[in-house]
Amino acid sequence: MENHSVIAIQDEYAEDFAWCYGCGRLNKEGHHFRTAWNGEETVTLYEPKKVHTAIPGFVYGGLIASLVDCHGTGSASLALHRKNGFEPGSGEAPPRFVTASLHVDYLKPTPQGVILKAVGKIEEIHPKKFKVKTKVYTGDTLCATGEVIGVVMPASFSK
Amino acid sequence: MENHSVIAIQDEYAEDFAWCYGCGRLNKEGHHFRTAWNGEETVTLYEPKKVHTAIPGFVYGGLIASLVDCHGTGSASLALHRKNGFEPGSGEAPPRFVTASLHVDYLKPTPQGVILKAVGKIEEIHPKKFKVKTKVYTGDTLCATGEVIGVVMPASFSK
Numbered sequence: 001m002e003n004h005s006v007i008a009i010q011d012e013y014a015e016d017f018a019w020c021y022g023c024g025r026l027n028k029e030g031h032h033f034r035t036a037w038n039g040e041e042t043v044t045l046y047e048p049k050k051v052h053t054a055i056p057g058f059v060y061g062g063l064i065a066s067l068v069d070c071h072g073t074g075s076a077s078l079a080l081h082r083k084n085g086f087e088p089g090s091g092e093a094p095p096r097f098v099t100a101s102l103h104v105d106y107l108k109p110t111p112q113g114v115i116l117k118a119v120g121k122i123e124e125i126h127p128k129k130f131k132v133k134t135k136v137y138t139g140d141t142l143c144a145t146g147e148v149i150g151v152v153m154p155a156s157f158s159k
Numbered sequence: 160m161e162n163h164s165v166i167a168i169q170d171e172y173a174e175d176f177a178w179c180y181g182c183g184r185l186n187k188e189g190h191h192f193r194t195a196w197n198g199e200e201t202v203t204l205y206e207p208k209k210v211h212t213a214i215p216g217f218v219y220g221g222l223i224a225s226l227v228d229c230h231g232t233g234s235a236s237l238a239l240h241r242k243n244g245f246e247p248g249s250g251e252a253p254p255r256f257v258t259a260s261l262h263v264d265y266l267k268p269t270p271q272g273v274i275l276k277a278v279g280k281i282e283e284i285h286p287k288k289f290k291v292k293t294k295v296y297t298g299d300t301l302c303a304t305g306e307v308i309g310v311v312m313p314a315s316f317s318k
Contacts, residue, residue, distance in 0.1 A: 060180040062225030
C-alpha cells in the first residue's frame with residue numbers, strides 16, 4: 001500500500017520487529033512495503049527505484065522476490081490477526097511471521113517506472129503456518145507469481 | 160567472491176548488461192555480488208550490510224533471495240561460457256542469463272556480521288536453460304538452500 005490513509009499491518013508491528021529491510025517502518029533505508037486487506041485478498045503496492053534494475057528498463061528480480069517475501073509474511077500476519085479477532089487499527093500488536101520458504105516464477109520482464117501491485121490469497125495450513133499465493137502486476141499485466149510459507153516467529157529469533 | 164584477485168563472471172558481463180542491482184559492477188548502489196568457479200562448484204561471498212536486517216541481529220531473507228538469484232544466473236553463465244570453451248579472463252563476453260524461477264528454503268535464522276558463502280552446483284537442462292542448486296552458509300552452518308532456473312536472456316529484454 002502506498003496509500004497512507006489505509007492502515008497496513010506493518011504500521012502496527014511491535015517496535016522490536018519493525019526493522020526489516022523490506023517492510024520495517026523503522027528501517028530508514030528499507031523499502032517500507034505496506035500490506036493491507038482488500039476484501040478477502042491482500043495488497044501491497046510499491047514503485048521500485050531507478051537503481052532496482054536487472055537489465056536497464058526492467059525491474060530487478062531480487063526486488064520482486066523481496067516484495068513477494070514481505071507481502072507474504074504481512075498477509076499471514078493480517079490473516080492470523082483477523083482470526084484472533086483484530087483488524088489493523090485495533091491497537092493490538094499483530095503476530096510477526098518469518099519466511100520458511102519463498103518461490104517466485106518470473107513470467108514476463110517487468111518494466112521500470114510503474115507501480116507494482118502484489119495481490120495475495122491466504123491459506124492456513126497449520127495454526128502457526130500460513131501459505132500465501134501472490135500475483136504481481138504492472139497495470140493489468142501479470143509479471144510474476146509467488147508463494148510464501150510463513151511461520152509465526154520462533155523463539156530462535158529472539159536475542 | 161569478495162576476493163578481487165579472482166576474476167568473477169560478472170566482471171566480464173557486457174557493459175549493457177552490467178547494471179543489475181544485485182550483481183552489476185556498474186550499478187553504484189547495488190550489492191556487487193561476484194561469482195567464480197571453485198573446482199566444479201561456484202562460489203559467491205557477500206557480507207550483508209547492517210541495514211539488511213529482518214529481525215535485529217539476523218539477515219533479511221530478501222537479501223538472501225537476491226544472493227541466491229544472482230549467484231544462480233552467474234553460475235549458469237559460468238557453465239555455458241565454459242561449455243563454449245571460455246573461462247573468466249579470456250576476454251570473451253559471457254552469455255547473460257535471467258531468472259525464470261527462484262526458490263529459497265530458509266533453514267535457520269542467519270546471523271548478521273558474518274560473510275555469507277553461496278555454493279552452487281549446476282545442471283544443464285536444455286542448451287539455453289540451466290538449474291543451479293545453492294547452499295548458503297555462515298561459517299560451517301547451512302542457513303538456506305536455493306534453486307534457480309536460469310535462461311539465456313530472451314530478446315524481450317532488449318529495448
